[in-house]
Amino acid sequence: MLLLVALLLAAGVAAQPTTRPERVTVTVLATTDLHGSVYPYDYYTREASARGLAKDATLIEAVHRETKNVLLVDCGDTIQGSPLESVHQNAVRAGKTRAPDPMMLAMDAIGYDAMVVGNHEFNFGLANLQAARKAARFPWLSANTVSDGVVAPFAPFLVKTVGGVRVAVIGVTTAAVPSWETPEQIRGLRFLPPEEGVRQALAALEPETPDVIIAAVHAGLDRDPQTDARRPGEPPTENRVWQIAEQFPQLAAIVYGHTHQREPGRRVGGVLLVQPKNYGADVARLDLTLVRDAAGRWRLEGSTSTLLPVQRDTVEDPRVLEIARPYHEAAERWLDQPVAESAVELSGERGRFEDTALVDAIQEVQLHYTQADVSFTALFRPQAHVPRGKVTVRELAGLYVYDNELYAVEGNGRMVREALENAARFFRSCQEPSCASGPLLDRAIFGYNFDMAEGVDYDIDLTRPVGQRIVDLTFRGAPLRDEQPLRIAINNYRAAGSNGYSMFRDARIVWRSGRDIRDLMVEYFTRTKRLPARADGNWSLLPPQAVETLVREEAVDTRAR
Secondary structure, three states, X not given: OHHHHHHHHHHHHHHOOOOOOXXXXXXXXXXXXXXXXXXXXXXXXXXXXXXXXXXXXXXXXXXXXXXXXXXXXXXOOOOOOOXXXXXXXXXXXXXXXXXXXXXXXXXXXXXXOEEEOOHHHHOOOHHHHHHHHHHOOOOEEOOOEEEOOOOOOOEOEEEEEEOOEEEEEEEEEOOXXXXXXXXXXXXXXXXXXXXXXXXXXXXXXXXXXXXXXXXXXXXXXXXXXXXXXXXXXXXXXXOOHXXXXXXXXXXXXXXXXXXXXXXXXXXXXXXXXXXXXXXXXEEEEEEEEEEEOOXXXXXXXXXXXXXXXXXXXXXXXXXXXXXXXXXXHHHHHHHOOEEEEEOOOEEOOOOOOOOOHHHHHHHHHHHHHHOOOEEEEEOOOOOOEEOOEEEEHHHHHHHXXXXXXXXXXXXXXXXXXXXXXXXXXXXXXXXXXXXXXXXXXXXXXXXXXXXXXXXXEEEEEOOOOOOOOEEEEEEOOEEOXXXXXXXXXXXXXXXXXXXXXXXXXXXXXXXXXXXXXXXXXXXXXXXXXEOOOOOOOOEEEEOOHHHHHHHHHXXXXXXXX
16 A cells, blocks of 8 residues: 555656756857957057957857857958958958968857958958958858849858757848948949848748847947937948847847947847957857747747956967968068158157147148048047157058048038038037036047048137037138038048048049058158158147147046056
């Protein structure tokens, strides 16, 4: 009798359903906007820097030791941006090398599963893009880039089983690419609105029946995420991550890039948004926890995210360093070439707050090649420095770090005035005595969008409201009239009308350099042999005490970064 009771009890226990559902966590790791960064090194200062794939590899390997359920993606702007890549890409374009792309070799060694196509992938032309793509052992993704067959189509998504879970990654590229690239750079390609690309990819994924879907997007947010305020002058097709999250709540997460900002994690509805810092300064980590339901299907239970920052003491992966070493050494040889002389030491430290000889050096080159009346440029690196004496390619490259082309457009005085008013949005308005205390920088406007003009004289009066700050604007000694015809020198990004410079968008382009502005600078100063020793003082900020306020404010901000 006791034996019978025991057997019945045992059978009852066995018949009870388990109370602990099957659960698995998939870890997605992501980088973005690497821009050719492999070595933890600043090529312009020769100093160590907490960045680059060699250090990222160590962080990634640490996560692999913790869990086998890892998916690794990059969000684009990968094969352009550093001297290491610039030297290689220019050699490929000139037919001087058939060596594979260094970023692809390093990413292959690290074990990337996919990469999104960024807008800067097109900077060196389709032949260079295809050469780099061929070197990758992982797919390049872009659901909204459509090919007519001239270029092999990009995969819209990747589906991979990780820890028993079928994970889909939809790749999306900013649709603003045609506004920045010449037609021959993107021949045979069309760029759909990002939301349309995601919609088509989701429809194509239905037969694949993925358990969880994320998007990897080379585009940012078109607004301040704290206030939901749209950035003024934002191109409607450029940064659509927020809209993707709103329209497709079935996405578990979006990891994104393009805007070089750090976002450890925020939600739009239930969609998790994450952006690691550019140049490999961060690796994003997203942990997606799924449980299996009674029907045997995986359901997303929760998601968390964090950014894994590269530290100065993060150990470099020696395999990655060795892969990139020949490319690194070639870049160093190029940078060390002597170009010209400087009679004085020059610094960009105050170059966004007062006229400087370094910015005038860029303007001098642009005016020479375009034969323009007026030239516009930003100071892209306030850290730029030129010592007294010998000037090498390194100093000039550090002054103009982007692979922009130079254009001349037909314009007028109104364009110049409107462009300067747009640039002045970089500053906040002030009234005495706040002009001496601040804050005077508008953090919603990136400093590389503050353009200065040469060929005209003007003041920026911060005591006046936005849109009415440009005063005493003159051309050749007389007030500049709106209808005054002008030939204007700008880069290809400004010609596209981005970042509020819409006044240039429909201007007729009358000349294109076909070469990077940086290369023109090297050529020009190799010939002239001397940089300008002092600024010509054609513009200034008012009131004068605002300049010192801004210098202090920028110094504090730089230390914080």
